[in-house]
Amino acid sequence: MTKPKDKFTVEVCFTPVLYPHILTQSNFIVVIVDILRATTSICTALACGVKAIIPVATLDEAREMKKKGYLVASERDGIVMDFADFGNSPFNFMKPEVKGKTIAYSTTNGTKAIQAASNDSNVVIGSFLNLSALAIWLIQQQKNVVILSSGWKNKFNLEDSVFAGALTSILLKNSGFVTECDSAKAAMDLWKLARNNLMEYIEKASHRHRLKKLVLDDVLEYTFTVDSTDVIPILNNGMIIKA
């Protein structure tokens, strides 16, 4: 991406499938987004005293981690796996028994995005819960930013895109960031439409209806609570820890 001197760029990538085609080539941080629900849960976990999260992509890896004695959070399509200690609802990570623990974490979409990005850049975890804290932290890093939505089974989804728009809007407003990315511009427009009533806007997201069918939508109001924590989860040697 072309950029004015001394400005950093923001690029939005709507699904991991598009990640190989990003234009940002160097000196960048990737913000992983999976609002429903991996990145919301990871922010919750670290905010509630979980020591570290180890993201794993496959069920086999998750099963191996269980054998090694880790607590395991694992689900597919919203269903908790039988060998796992719990699924990926953020409420599970608020329990006293997870405090100080390291938890292996495997989910449908979120982990895939983390692994897609982890090889070539710094990775940080974003959700509405840590929106402002994350924006401030990104401004301090003095790097370009790529916001990578997890999507749903490789497709665009509304909730991650609206978050990407929220984060882009703050970065562009408060500091030396610019964007020439159409995805970022579209995401900001969606955030503009959604921001005054996030819950109502997200009513139309298809993933929200999938969760409803699975009776997993108890978490929605919590998920769209903006700025409930200052935690900045970063990926460090394969583990997600507090920055």
Next chain:
Amino acid sequence: MTKPKDKFTVEVCFTPVLYPHILTQSNFIVVIVDILRATTSICTALACGVKAIIPVATLDEAREMKKKGYLVASERDGIVMDFADFGNSPFNFMKPEVKGKTIAYSTTNGTKAIQAASNDSNVVIGSFLNLSALAIWLIQQQKNVVILSSGWKNKFNLEDSVFAGALTSILLKNSGFVTECDSAKAAMDLWKLARNNLMEYIEKASHRHRLKKLVLDDVLEYTFTVDSTDVIPILNNGMIIKA
């Protein structure tokens, strides 16, 4: 995609990279969109009496077609190739000398999308020029609809997405179509924001600025003229002809 009985679905695919991941599996028509500028030019060509367009993906194929005696329209990144008769500005297809001719056509993004979709479904060409006529034709076909944006080098772009939103909005308003596709919902929201002043909205599209740098933006106002033709270009045995 789940759908109520007797309703047809609309799905939007923001770039050809995402096309292998569409959820629509059967009985569907793909609408190819490359507003700046292939599908706008194709609509113009057929409206102005060009007999047929043969889309070709590579420059080698385009060169071969020239040797075979076809008129050839070919450009990369907005630059006309030296062996070609002209580039892909719609104005080229308004000249009297193209009337009744078959033209081989190779472009940066549009042809790729046509070829991505051509193997497994019916293909039709969409642009703002034939928006309403296309919507009416699609309603008559009694099939599911996938709107495939060409994007820019595999990335999301605003102008194709806004068009996808415009077409989806008409289909959902006037007939037996439904959507559970978040991309379609986002596209409709972008169209809502853009529709009252398309030219102003598209000012922020990055591709529009690329064209401006190449001094190719003389065509913009024409491109965003809604409903200037009733032509329905369809793909038939590798050739684009009037339906």
